Amino acid sequence: MAKYLKQKEMSAPISTKIEKRYADLIRQKENEDGSELSILNLGPSHPATHGIFQNVLLMDGEKIVDAEQTLGYIHRAFEKIAENRPFYQITPLTDRLNYCSSPINNMGWWITIEKFLGIEVPKRVQYMRVIIMELARIVDHLICNSVLGVDSGALTGFLYVFQYREKVYEIYEEICGARLTTNMGRIGGWERDWSPGTWAKINAFMEEFPKAWEEFNQLLTRNTIFMHRCINCGPISAERAISYGFTGPNLRAAGVDYDVRKMNPYSSYEDFEFDVPVGKTGDTYDRYMVRNEEVIQSLRIIRQALDKMPEGPYHADVPDYYLPPKHEVYNNMEALIYHFKIVMGEIPVPKGEIYNAVEGGNGELGFYLISDGSRVPFRLHFRRPCFIYYQGYTEMIKGGLLSDAILTMSSMNVIAGELDA
Amino acid sequence: MALDNTVIQTILTEKFGEQVAAFEENFGLLVFEVNAAVSHELVAFLRDDATLRFNFLTDVCGAHFPDNDAARQFAVIYHMHNWLDNKRVRIKVFLDGAQPSVASIADLFESANWQERETYDFYGINFENHPDLKRILNMDEMVSFPMRKEFPMEDQGRTDKDDRYFGRAGKAISN
Numbered sequence: 001m002a003k004y005l006k007q008k009e010m011s012a013p014i015s016t017k018i019e020k021r022y023a024d025l026i027r028q029k030e031n032e033d034g035s036e037l038s039i040l041n042l043g044p045s046h047p048a049t050h051g052i053f054q055n056v057l058l059m060d061g062e063k064i065v066d067a068e069q070t071l072g073y074i075h076r077a078f079e080k081i082a083e084n085r086p087f088y089q090i091t092p093l094t095d096r097l098n099y100c101s102s103p104i105n106n107m108g109w110w111i112t113i114e115k116f117l118g119i120e121v122p123k124r125v126q127y128m129r130v131i132i133m134e135l136a137r138i139v140d141h142l143i144c145n146s147v148l149g150v151d152s153g154a155l156t157g158f159l160y161v162f163q164y165r166e167k168v169y170e171i172y173e174e175i176c177g178a179r180l181t182t183n184m185g186r187i188g189g190w191e192r193d194w195s196p197g198t199w200a201k202i203n204a205f206m207e208e209f210p211k212a213w214e215e216f217n218q219l220l221t222r223n224t225i226f227m228h229r230c231i232n233c234g235p236i237s238a239e240r241a242i243s244y245g246f247t248g249p250n251l252r253a254a255g256v257d258y259d260v261r262k263m264n265p266y267s268s269y270e271d272f273e274f275d276v277p278v279g280k281t282g283d284t285y286d287r288y289m290v291r292n293e294e295v296i297q298s299l300r301i302i303r304q305a306l307d308k309m310p311e312g313p314y315h316a317d318v319p320d321y322y323l324p325p326k327h328e329v330y331n332n333m334e335a336l337i338y339h340f341k342i343v344m345g346e347i348p349v350p351k352g353e354i355y356n357a358v359e360g361g362n363g364e365l366g367f368y369l370i371s372d373g374s375r376v377p378f379r380l381h382f383r384r385p386c387f388i389y390y391q392g393y394t395e396m397i398k399g400g401l402l403s404d405a406i407l408t409m410s411s412m413n414v415i416a417g418e419l420d421a
Numbered sequence: 422m423a424l425d426n427t428v429i430q431t432i433l434t435e436k437f438g439e440q441v442a443a444f445e446e447n448f449g450l451l452v453f454e455v456n457a458a459v460s461h462e463l464v465a466f467l468r469d470d471a472t473l474r475f476n477f478l479t480d481v482c483g484a485h486f487p488d489n490d491a492a493r494q495f496a497v498i499y500h501m502h503n504w505l506d507n508k509r510v511r512i513k514v515f516l517d518g519a520q521p522s523v524a525s526i527a528d529l530f531e532s533a534n535w536q537e538r539e540t541y542d543f544y545g546i547n548f549e550n551h552p553d554l555k556r557i558l559n560m561d562e563m564v565s566f567p568m569r570k571e572f573p574m575e576d577q578g579r580t581d582k583d584d585r586y587f588g589r590a591g592k593a594i595s596n
Binding site for chain 2: 072079083244245256258352357364370378379381383
């Protein structure tokens with residue numbers, strides 16, 4: 001037993017190197033004024049961090065002196081896997097990046113590959129994509145904001161709105177059969193037209209959800225305790241945010257109105273009227289308010305898309321990439337050949353490269369593809385907004401309280417899947 | 422006046438001469454190569470120049486081209502974005518196959534820090550003057566750089582995905 005204990009003492013935990021760096025700071029501080037700093041391990045698996053990532057904090061009592069992040073707990077080497085998969089098999093990988101808004105990732109990948117192949121997608125498909133992407137954005141922001149409430153001690157708001165995530169998941173289910181990791185759509189459009197049930201569910205959601213969101217707002221937004229907890233908690237200036245590569249709601253909270261949907265419109269976003277809300281100080285409350293307003297803007301976009309929904313086919317006419325319907329495959333030689341070619345990965349893909357970005361739940365979600373003309377990407381890089389802006393976390397929580405650090409992380413909406421890819 | 426690709430190209434050629442090359446347009450995006458010796462200076466110039474104003478570093482990533490010449494086997498690819506004129510550029514720095522090394526730009530953009538660590542982690546590309554160059558997604562004890570092409574993902578004995586069976590003289594998928 002004694003031997004076992006000794007061994008355990010000797011085996012180095014992952015955070016040892018960081019602790020060594022801190023040891024000097026601790027000694028220095030002790031010499032300065034005799035006070036004692038301590039090291040706190042936040043995570044990797046802690047209920048307040050909403051995912052598996054570790055922060056090693058150097059604490060002076062309740063105040064944070066320094067912090068360092070350890071990443072990679074759920075690293076799945078997606079970029080390597082993608083180099084071994086035909087283009088249409090990469091969507092399931094994108095699902096698992098930001099799993100709170102998988103459809104945006106799916107659509108982002110299809111839009112990238114369609115742009116690369118020069119495929120023109122029918123207006124109806126583009127509008128349907130806008131609807132599903134905005135629904136996904138609503139869910140993403142809804143989770144972030146309601147869980148921020150939970151982290152600051154307000155469970156009720158969360159309980160009111162969280163059922164609407166289920167309603168949106170039911171819409172996903174109608175469209176593609178899956179709920180969380182959706183893998184929806186195909187190159188050129190949708191695998192099938194949306195059923196009347198889907199439209200009914202979307203209409204019902206548009207009817208009920210705005211009221212619930214209003215109620216949630218009344219509960220939380222002007223709540224004194226919530227405001228006191230969030231205002232001036234984890235602020236970042238616009239300049240620093242840009243340097244840290246912030247995009248999406250977190251950047252807009254700092255006062256910069258950068259939005260890919262406005263800057264480089266894709267999938268007919270230019271047809272819709274919507275505002276880009278911005279904050280001022282980049283603190284937790286501003287991030288909350290920006291997400292709050294974005295939900296309302298998303299509803300506005302969906303409403304317009306539903307009203308203006310054009311008639312037409314639900315996929316582009318690209319037999320090289322789009323699987324023919326089954327009855328054709330069984331009865332028609334040409335369709336059978338196309339089916340075989342697509343399934344066996346024998347589709348012609350040009351050489352070249354492309355960078356394309358969409359506005360994901362957390363910011364600019366980019367796909368950088370290098371193709372060497374074979375059936376798999378030569379190199380595929382995902383620009384994951386989470387991974388890039390999480391670097392700013394140390395600076396944002398330094399000098400603050402531990403409880404503020406929890407709220408800051410929650411309001412930044414760091415998603416482990418997107419962080420680690 | 423909107424910033425045009427040709428304007429960017431002219432300014433850069435004037436300033437850097439032979440060090441920048443292979444200008445082309447890719448889906449409206451200006452792409453060019455830069456010599457590793459001046460890459461840091463170039464990124465700083467793109468950011469600070471009064472006309473260019475590329476204020477945002479969108480992305481940093483690496484790539485491995487084992488079939489290239491020895492001096493061009495690795496690449497670090499930067500994407501920069503000018504938000505004021507809404508212009509993007511892609512900058513490629515090709516590096517030596519044996520000792521890939523390039524100056525870190527983490528002092529210019531904080532966001533480069535982790536992205537360069539990720540590139541190092543995947544490709545073993547050294548970033549000079551990086552504040553804390555160590556692995557980020559893989560474990561510290563790892564000795565290989567897994568995104569290099571010499572590490573195949575699938576079983577080498579597998580033949581059912583060979584391009585030759587599909588009438589193309591391509592490479593086998595697992596190579």
